Amino acid sequence: MRRPKSRAVRKQQKNNELQEIEILNEWIESQKPESGSNPLSLDPLKSKSPIGRIVDHESGAVSFSRYAGARKFHELPLSKRTKNGLEGGGFKKMTDIQVASLPHALCGRDILGAAKTGSGKTLAFVIPVLEKLHRERWGPEDGVGSIIISPTRELAGQLFDVLKTVGKHHNFSAGLLIGGRKEVDSEKERVNELNILVCTPGRLLQHMDETPNFDCSQLQVLVLDEADRILDIGFKKTLNAIVSQLPKRRQTLLFSATQTKSVQDLARLSLKDPEYISVHEKAVTATPSRLQQTAMIVPLEQKLDMLWSFIKAHLRSKILVFLSSCKEVKFVFEAFKKLRPGIPLKCLHGRMNQEKRLGIYSQFCESQSVLFSTDVASRGLDFNKAVDWVVQVDCPEDVASYIHRVGRTARYLSGGRSVLFLTPSEMKMLEKLQAAKVPIQFIKANTKRLQPVSGLLSALLVKYPDMQQLAQRAFITYLRSIYIQKDKEVFDVTKLPIDEYSASLGLPMTPKVKFLNQKEKRETKSEKSSLIEPKIYDEENESVIPKEELLVEDVKDNRGDKDFLLKDDAPYVEGNTSEIGDI
Known part of the structure; x- marks a missing residue:
């Protein structure tokens, strides 16, 4: 047990701190940068330059070192x-x-x-x-x-x-x-x-x-x-x-x-x-330079096939997967967990309680695994600077959301990779990203190496009846998330292959989506028809699905065959990231 400090020692410490504060205030005031200036434009201090209070031995004059431009x-x-x-x-x-x-x-x-x-x-x-x-x-x-x-x-x-x-x-x-x-x-x-x-x-x-x-x-x-x-x-x-x-x-x-x-x-x-x-206003890119970014066209009905194939090809990576709704996250997590891809799976969304969310976040930080998430994980979280891949299965709502999602990898001085799945009707997003200085490369998928999972999902829904209702709500909430998006240049629910998408989730029949039916009816009426606030329903019990269920509330790698899923994906070796050439 340490002895308590004497009164004299405490008094001396207090005096030392008061003296330090006085020097700091003088230093800050005497060398403060010009308002509107950019310290980044100044040269760094020389390695052997004196720091802080400087006394001229000959004249006794006191000055301070420059701190604007310090590195x-x-x-x-x-x-x-x-x-x-x-x-x-x-x-x-x-x-x-x-x-x-x-x-x-x-x-x-x-x-x-x-x-x-x-x-x-x-x-x-x-x-x-x-x-x-x-x-x-x-x-x-x-x-x-x-x-x-x-x-x-x-x-x-x-x-x-x-x-x-x-x-x-x-x-x-x-x-x-x-x-x-x-x-x-x-x-x-x-x-x-x-x-x-x-x-x-x-x-x-x-x-x-x-x-x-x-x-x-x-x-x-x-x-x-x-x-x-x-x-x-x-x-x-x-x-x-x-x-x-x-x-x-x-x-x-x-x-x-x-x-x-x-x-x-x-x-x-x-x-x-x-x-x-x-600091990135005049930069060449709006995202970290160590982040390798790719985008590819994936038809809506092939998204889960592509995701499953990707996970199977990267069983020794830490992968963060973004989906647009809580129900999607729940369904994909539960379904893939039952299919056992060979890597631990976790999920994170805004409808979990705080204790569970923090627990899952901590677990993902500590081990190689796949985390399915809504945008709740895209803002500011630092997964121990070691996320190898960010996979955006569903298109982000805008460029800012994209930047925050991919920002979960390539943290600080680490490297990282990301891939964005775009449906054919969402290709306008690629133009918007490139216009915003996002250096994203468009690549083509090699569907010959795709591992279809729809048949396995159909069997799961038969074996586990509860999964069918989860699949239905994932289907409806995804369509609803597209329907409510403001950017209609990118998001157009009428261009989606709804029946094919339903089948890709393993559903035997396409659920009725009442807000789409209302939209069709409105389009057949005259322009004078009043617009009705749409509601969406679960086919089983006709209950309204609340909007908050749709959106957020508040390494070594297993090298697959060359050209496994993607073409023209050059190896990326800088930083702490995967050393593979393909997704």
Whole structure:
């Protein structure tokens, strides 16, 4: 057991910290970059250049080293506590978004930052939060000093882990406030004692509305991570309610993989003369350079055949598979699990409870397996930087969604691969991706090597009657997800081979899809006919399928024969990824 520090030692430590803070403030003020400048454009510091406070031995003049343009964390005006946390976490060199944003953020400026997924945005706001509170001598009695808002529970949990790592040597109290847990009452008892809150929008607003004496009036720093997505998935009103209860005098940091007009609207409401930082704005590509991306035409009725064949060819990889609805994920997971492809299978979707979702996420991080998921896994999650393949069986709703999905691989300095299945009617998406600087290569599938699975699914549905209802709901919710898409250039449900798709799921008959029947009836009427809000039904019990079931809520490899499924797929050897030449 360590002996407690004496009063003299504690006093000396306090004096040392006060002296350090004084030097840091002088350093930051004297060398702060020009507003609007891009530190990335500056040359790095020379390897043997002095860092920090520099005293001229002859004249006694005091100066400080330049920190704008620094490429390593130890070259920044950071406290010893933060530097120790960074060193303990293995963080030495900065990424582009960190080089560009940290000099501006450390001197108190508001930031609106966009960078490729997996580029290290988390440290770009965690470090300024810790340093701001440290230099303000923030303590438990000062209350909430920073709020970090994340769109999903999983991402909030990851941010909290990074905060604990880098802030390990600080004395701040921090709390993770996310929905889906029963401890809200115990949170209410302690939330006013916390200095840093990492939370989802709904849970934060709940505390603002319900927790007695919940006080954010002294807030120093507000952070919105994945800011575009917080708005996209329906948090706009919640966020406006939150911002209205926060003090106007604060530092605000907004980060995302993409910048949209809605984010800029929010920035005008809450940011003051922000630094607009987009490290990929003039880049050749909008996705990581180590990510090899391909797209291929796969008829709707062959999607499961192609997916099954792909999995069978990559039994020693970590594969993340995206489908558009919860019911699809459930059906494909249950069906393939019964068919036993020879690799562990997992599924993740927004209708799972929080504990189960986090458990599956942790398991997938630790082993080679296949994870079937809705877009709940596409935002910000870092699967230990080791996802070999991202397979998008269903087309993403837009370019931004595509970028976030493929961003689950090729994280940081790792490599990765992705493949996108497009039906013939969705080929317009390929043009949109290429126009947005996504370097995606179009390839043709070699259907001779395809392993049909439809017959096996038919037998499964006979053997397991419950699977038939699951298949029906997967069928209907997929069609519904296409029907409600806004981009009709890409998504046109009338061009889909519905009967063939039904048969590919193993269904003996095509389920009735009432919203499609309504659409056909409307098209036969005159233009004056009123439009009726469509509903969809399960053929078995005529129950309405809620919209929330459709969408999200809130290595070595087994080398197959050459040209197994795809043509012209050159081997990719850079980074920690598969070394195969074919999918």
